[in-house]
Amino acid sequence: MSKPDVSKLNRGNIVEFIGGIFDRRGDEEYLGEPVTMAEHMLQGATIAEQNGQPEEIIVGALLHDIGHFTSEFGMFSMDDTEDRYHEEAGAEVLEQFFPSVITDCVRYHVAAKRYLCATKPEYFNRLSEASIHSLNLQGGPMNAEEVVEFEKNPNLKQIIAVRYLDEAGKREDMETPDYWHFAPMVQRMVDKHMRAGDSAK
Numbered sequence: 001m002s003k004p005d006v007s008k009l010n011r012g013n014i015v016e017f018i019g020g021i022f023d024r025r026g027d028e029e030y031l032g033e034p035v036t037m038a039e040h041m042l043q044g045a046t047i048a049e050q051n052g053q054p055e056e057i058i059v060g061a062l063l064h065d066i067g068h069f070t071s072e073f074g075m076f077s078m079d080d081t082e083d084r085y086h087e088e089a090g091a092e093v094l095e096q097f098f099p100s101v102i103t104d105c106v107r108y109h110v111a112a113k114r115y116l117c118a119t120k121p122e123y124f125n126r127l128s129e130a131s132i133h134s135l136n137l138q139g140g141p142m143n144a145e146e147v148v149e150f151e152k153n154p155n156l157k158q159i160i161a162v163r164y165l166d167e168a169g170k171r172e173d174m175e176t177p178d179y180w181h182f183a184p185m186v187q188r189m190v191d192k193h194m195r196a197g198d199s200a201k
């Protein structure tokens with residue numbers, strides 16, 4: 001599949017465009033984890049679906065690390081395989097097409113780790129070694145003030161749910177459907193956003 005022109009992205013082709021990223025670049029390694037980038041995101045989405053979670057959570061988990069591929073969206077010309085605030089970059093590319101609940105799950109998935117480390121002592125045990133390493137680079141657990149601020153987010157529940165899926169999606173031996181299984185769901189989220197003009201924020 002060739003790389004489409006980002007300036008022509010719209011509600012009719014964004015879902016396929018993201019699928020192209022999964023197909024062409026999904027095999028890239030997820031640093032320090034036993035899964036590829038695509039496996040990681042597909043595992044989170046699959047676990048959410050198996051647990052009967054709402055579509056916004058499934059799609060949030062599916063797209064949460066899309067910011068690792070921002071060069072696909074023409075945002076950076078430099079090497080984008082490093083963790084350069086991928087959560088913010090990911091939210092920015094999705095914002096135009098997806099409801100704020102989805103972009104918040106993407107934007108705050110790193111903050112959610114810092115939040116959960118501060119508020120749920122048992123959560124720390126779920127973290128992989130690579131995730132503990134990046135936690136330190138990301139500022140460590142939140143302080144009390146940051147916790148209060150973070151809890152003001154109206155999408156807190158969904159953000160936390162996606163964060164748990166982020167931890168869960170690092171299994172060596174899990175079978176998942178591919179991106180195209182979830183594509184109709186992704187399209188429904190896009191359509192919902194475009195219809196509502198995201199007024200339900």
Ligand SMILES: [Fe+2]
Pocket residue numbers: 040064065166
């Ligand atoms: Fe992740």
